[in-house]
Structures are given as C-alpha cells and as structure tokens.
Amino acid sequence: MKEINILVVDDEKNIRLTLSRALENDFNVDLAVNGEEALEKIEEKEYALVLLDLKMPGMDGMVVLKKIAGIRPDIRFIIITAHGTIDTAVEAMKLGAVDFLQKPFSPAEIRDLVARVLERDRLDEKRADEYEACIELAKKNIGQRHFKAAEEFLRKAASLEPKRPEVFNLLGAVAEIRGDREEATKYYRSGYWIDPSYAPSRENLERITDSRFSGFKIDLGEPEKKEK
Numbered sequence: 001m002k003e004i005n006i007l008v009v010d011d012e013k014n015i016r017l018t019l020s021r022a023l024e025n026d027f028n029v030d031l032a033v034n035g036e037e038a039l040e041k042i043e044e045k046e047y048a049l050v051l052l053d054l055k056m057p058g059m060d061g062m063v064v065l066k067k068i069a070g071i072r073p074d075i076r077f078i079i080i081t082a083h084g085t086i087d088t089a090v091e092a093m094k095l096g097a098v099d100f101l102q103k104p105f106s107p108a109e110i111r112d113l114v115a116r117v118l119e120r121d122r123l124d125e126k127r128a129d130e131y132e133a134c135i136e137l138a139k140k141n142i143g144q145r146h147f148k149a150a151e152e153f154l155r156k157a158a159s160l161e162p163k164r165p166e167v168f169n170l171l172g173a174v175a176e177i178r179g180d181r182e183e184a185t186k187y188y189r190s191g192y193w194i195d196p197s198y199a200p201s202r203e204n205l206e207r208i209t210d211s212r213f214s215g216f217k218i219d220l221g222e223p224e225k226k227e228k
Contacts, residue, residue: 004028004118005045009038009064010053010080015103019051022107023114035059035067042068042075049117051101053080054092062091069095076117076143090176098142128153131161138170147174165191165198172204184208 008019009032016031023029030045032038036059038050050068054061061079068075077097089100099117101110120140127133134157141150151174157167172187185208191201 004049005030005047006114007032007038007041007047007050009035009050009056009061011056012053015053015080018105018107019110022110026111027114035061035064038064039067039071042071047072047075049076049078049114051078051080051114052097055082065092065095065097073145076121078113078117089173093142093173093177094145096143096145098139128156129160131157131164131167134160135167135170142174147177150174163194165195165201167191168194169198169201169204172201172208176208181208 004026005028006023007030008016010016010019011033016033020029020031030041030047032041034056038052041047042050052061052065052068054065056064065077065079068077073096076099077092077095078099078101079092079097080101080103082103099113101113116136120136120143123133123136123140125137128137134153138150138153138157141147141153151171154167154171154174157164158171161167168187168191172184172191175181175184175187185205188201188205188208191198192205194201196202
C-alpha cells in the first residue's frame with residue numbers, strides 16, 4: 001500500500017512522530033507542523049487521507065479542514081483530539097470528517113482506524129445486510145456529504161441490531177447536522193436507555209438537554225475509550 005499518501009498535520013512533534021512511525025511501513029507519510037504548510041503540501045501531492053489536529057497555533061484547524069475540503073473533496077479526514085467531546089464536531093461532520101482519534105492512542109489503534117477509513121470507499125453496498133457494514137457505509141456517505149443516505153444505512157443497522165447504542169448515537173449526530181434537535185434528543189435518549197454505561201450517548205443527551213446547549217459539541221463515540 002506504499003502508493004497511498006497520507007498527510008499528518010499537528011503542531012506537536014511527538015504526535016507527528018508517533019503517527020508517522022505507526023504508518024510509515026505501509027504508507028507514504030508526510031508531516032506538516034501547521035495549516036499553512038499543510039495547504040502547501042496538498043497543492044503539491046495527491047493525498048488519500050489527512051490526519052488533522054483542530055487545535056493548532058496560527059491557522060485554526062477548522063479553517064484548514066474547510067480549505068482542504070474545498071480544494072479536494074475526495075480526501076478523507078481523521079480528526080485528532082484530546083477529548084471525547086469534540087468542539088465544532090457538527091461543522092466538521094458537515095465537511096465529511098466523521099472519524100476521530102482520541103489521545104492518547106496506540107500504534108495499533110492508529111493503524112486500525114486508518115485501515116477502516118481507507119477500506120470504506122471500497123465497501124460493497126451489497127453487504128448492507130450486516131450491522132458493521134451498515135455503520136461503515138453510513139460513515140462513507142457522511143464523508144461524501146450524503147447525509148440522507150447515511151441515515152438510511154444507520155436505520156438499517158438499527159433494525160439489524162436494535163440493542164446496540166452506537167447506532168443511535170450516530171443517528172443523533174446526523175440529526176444534529178440537519179438541525180433537528182428534537183430528533184437528535186430522541187436518538188441519544190434511545191442509546192442511553194439501551195445502555196446507560198455507554199458514555200457517548202449519555203454525554204450527548206446531557207449536553208443537548210442542558211439549558212446552556214450551544215449546538216457545537218458532539219461525542220461521536222469513536223474510537224470508544226473505556227471508562228476506568
């Protein structure tokens with residue numbers, strides 16, 4: 001898979017090196033320390049995937065995301081974050097960024113998520129009779145900004161595995177993208193009722209029903225970090 005180019009954009013040297021070392025055996029990995037350098041590299045080379053930290057000095061990561069998505073809408077993104085709850089996650093998802101890598105992460109977690117993101121575009125819709133395939137097909141459509149199709153795959157997943165909280169959490173996130181707070185609340189509550197210990201649904205329900213609700217933070221629940 002060495003012909004696949006990946007760009008890592010993060011101002012922290014140790015994060016850049018960790019990601020590079022985890023991926024360099026299978027991919028061509030380039031590094032950028034800020035948004036300006038990232039945009040220069042995007043103009044120079046074809047990248048399949050960008051791992052992007054939204055919290056950087058200088059050009060804000062969301063600005064970088066918008067610019068890259070505008071130039072190269074086919075590029076896939078993995079957002080690097082220090083928290084399970086992502087600032088401006090709704091806006092990021094609108095731009096096709098549905099995958100989040102939460103610090104601290106292991107090389108195995110990095111490789112697994114990158115592989116799933118890259119394999120998603122080749123996923124056959126004929127496999128939509130399997131729960132995990134439906135979830136990945138939904139994320140594929142979110143990445144392509146096809147939110148209606150994403151909802152259809154998520155509803156299919158919910159019909160296949162009605163006791164899995166993850167799918168209801170994602171349905172809630174897509175409802176927020178559409179601006180339907182009431183429906184999002186319904187889905188988050190369903191996920192919470194199925195499994196009160198599933199942190200993403202619980203935290204999203206608490207957030208969206210809070211009187212101080214801002215509409216800008218969503219816990220997407222991936223990769224899920226087990227509570228200690």
